[in-house]
Amino acid sequence: MAKKKTLFECQACGFQSPRWMGKCTSCNQWETMVELTADQIKFLNETSRSSSTGSALSKAKPITQIEEDNITRFSSGSSELDLVLGGGVVPGSLTLIGGSPGIGKSTLLLKIAGNLSRQQKKVLYVSGEESAGQIKLRANRLDANHENLFLLPEISLSTVLSEISNERYKFIVIDSIQTLYSDETPSAPGSVTQVRTITFELMRVAKSLHIPIFIIGHITKDGSIAGPRVLEHMVDTVLYFEGDTNSELRLLRGFKNRFGSTNEVGIFEMNKSGLNDAKSMAGRFFDKDKLQSGSALTVIMEGSRPIIIEVQALVCEAYGHPKRSSTGFDNNRLGMLLALLEKKLDLPLGTYDVFINISGGIKINEPSADLAIIAAILSSYRDRELSSETLFLGEVSLTGEIREISGLTQRLKEMKTQGFSKAVIPNKPMEETEIKCFIADEVSKVVEWM
Secondary structure (H helix, E strand, O other), rough: OOOOOOOEEEEOOOOOEEEOOOOOOOOOOEEEEEEEEEHHHHHHHHHHHHHHHHHHHHOOOOHOOOOOOOOOOOOOOEEEHHHHHHOEEOOOOOOEEEOOOOOHHHHHHHHHHHHHHHHOEEEEEEEOOOHHHHHHEEEEEHHHOOOEEEEEEEEEEHHHHHHHHHHHEEEEEEOOOOOOOOOOOOOOOOOOHHHHHHHHHHHHHHHHHOOOOOEEOOOOOOOOOOOOHHHHOOEEEEEEOOOOOOOOOOEEEEEEOOOOOOOOEEEEEEEEEEEOOOOOOOOOOOOOOOOOOOOEEEEEEEOOOOEEEEEEEEEOOOOOOOOOEEEEOOOHHOOOOOOOOHHHHHOOHHHHHEEEEEEHHHHOHHHHHHHHHHHHHHHHOOOOOOOOEEEEEEEEEOEEEEEOOOOHHEEEEEHHHHOOOOOEOOOOOOOOOOEEEEEEOOHHHHHOOO
């Protein structure tokens, strides 16, 4: 008798193996290998055979003979979303939006669907998680009611594809990819095979019919999109929502964009009328009239946008093992800065608890705030209040040197706009500015200035 062929597939990353393994060697997840049935193995063989046959018909061409694609965009009705997408929605693009539950994924896309329907564009909103009545309630709150917005509460992919082929839609929303189910794939909804097959079909529809499709994806406990990583590789754009659900501010950050930059960040505000563009970030993350000892101000860059934030530090004597904790700042980098202060300035911080907090719930992902962190720590240690007119900018190295930062001109212009007059910076600015700049190339000079 012929030996039965077995195939196991990781439900976290899609890795396949002829033997069962307790730990996936690709993504290092435990107990994720599931044996595929004979029908599933047959389906995989057929799809791989058809894809290899199609690729054999193509022929390579010199790159000098290839013509560029002229990318045309249209506005989504949200300036912040257009900024993250690189200027607007690209027809035929496939975009994946992820985020924690309740952060505003469905709210944002329903708002965008309403905006586009008022532009006389036919929009289809497919929901496998909510009924049409539930979506209608949210649409009333978002002012998204329009005759060009069509709702389809359905989880069958064949029904969704049939609806798309029968009508000429200009924009499609899928909420969510994990709830759709393909009858042709012998697997449960949300599984690796299902997600991979459905994403491929949606990509084919988007490219062939030139329709932009936005997909909502669930995330796992570690913050990544649930399902195989191939899902993020197949789509054109991957966006993640960040922010605390208890806060009114939400950040939409791009992690992949085939049609633009991934440096931009969209900032939204959750209020009674839904998720709207934040009109202004001025004063959202600091209050210069209430600064106390342990507080310092700096300017960070979120994409091309400078934002002034307040850094708070608390230094107190430790009872037992000293604690180092930070919110919104890298804890490992905090440990490095504390070691630098002990080494270069002989500060006995090894016997003190040190806590760092970034006001407003924002996260710092650049080293330009190092100098502000040190200034806040020194201010709390000495219980000395810093000037509310001064901002600290600079990256601190392991040798105690304060290094140059990017976008210094834009940061100084934002400071001038917000009424600040002084700045401690590592180098002289390229352009003339009304801000009085104190040049400090070493940490010891900052201590002398304070």
